[in-house]
Amino acid sequence: MPYWLMKSEPDEFSIEDLASSASARWDGVRNFQARNYLREMKVGDLFFFYHSSCAIPGIAGIGRVVAEAYTDPTALAPDSPYFDGKASAERNPWSAIDVGHVATFERVLPLATLKTDPGLTGLALVKKGSRLSVMPVAPDEWATILRIANERLPD
Template structure:
């Protein structure tokens, strides 16, 4: 089963929001490579929920993919921060999917701690210049990160 890492700003959607809601739509991905990773996800796949653009960036918990991708409605909403004026109902290049809560970590696993682990040197998240919001995680990386919490 593939594993993933997905980034969200906590003021947009946090692991605690997902815990409270149980299930939520993951939308607003506006990078083609990240979108393609999103489209490769299957129901049941698990992902690390990463808090980004906040005082303590890091892995905050685990979620699970709850369904197949579908056209991202935020691309069509002119009031959305993620609106894409080139998108239309007939031709929407962006995808969204539903995710569900699995676990919130007692403490956020900080980015610097991930960067300092020699077993994670190939993890896309710690690569210089990597800014993707959705990325694959190998089975070995998944196990290493779980052991760090």
Template structure:
């Protein structure tokens, strides 16, 4: 039985269209311990809402699935990477990534503002004040509700 997640990416860094072009892709560069720990819980075939963040409007743009469980994020020990971390090494990695692939790109973005107005999603981490994690769990009922209403008017 899959678990459900939401992963945020700035579309100018990595968009859902990039995922379409690349096929299965690593989700690297996460540098928040709680988000990292969530990724370490992910299993193959878990479903993920792909969320475009730091753009207007921000929102869910599709669904991906996990194709590889957490493994060390090599960008953390690459000095030329924007995600370099001096304290992370191949022998003792601090950061991890998973691989994902596209399941479906939605015909239209589901804006955060719409999600916030939906009473069925009032307890969803994404809509809680101060929730800024780039990777977060989603409850099965929340995931199914959003899927059932992907054609917001």
């Protein structure tokens, strides 16, 4: 099963928001590579939910894909911050997926901690200049992050 990491600003949509709903649409992705990754996701795939652009950026929990990619309606909504004036009903290049909650970490696993683990040097998230909001996570990286998260839990 492929693993993923998806970023969201917690003041816009947080792991807590996801936990409080049966499922939610993950939309507003406006980078072609990130969009392509969304299109690769399959129902059942797991992802790390990453809180970005906040006091302590990091992994806040785990989600699951519950519906595969479909046309992102926010691209056509003039009142949406994700509106794309070049998109049309016939030619909308953007995709969204539906996701569900799996787990919320007791504490956010900070980016600074992830950067110090030698098992994560290949993770796109920790590489300089990597700003994608959706990215794959290798199985060994997934296991390393889960290990770090479990080590941070109180006994």
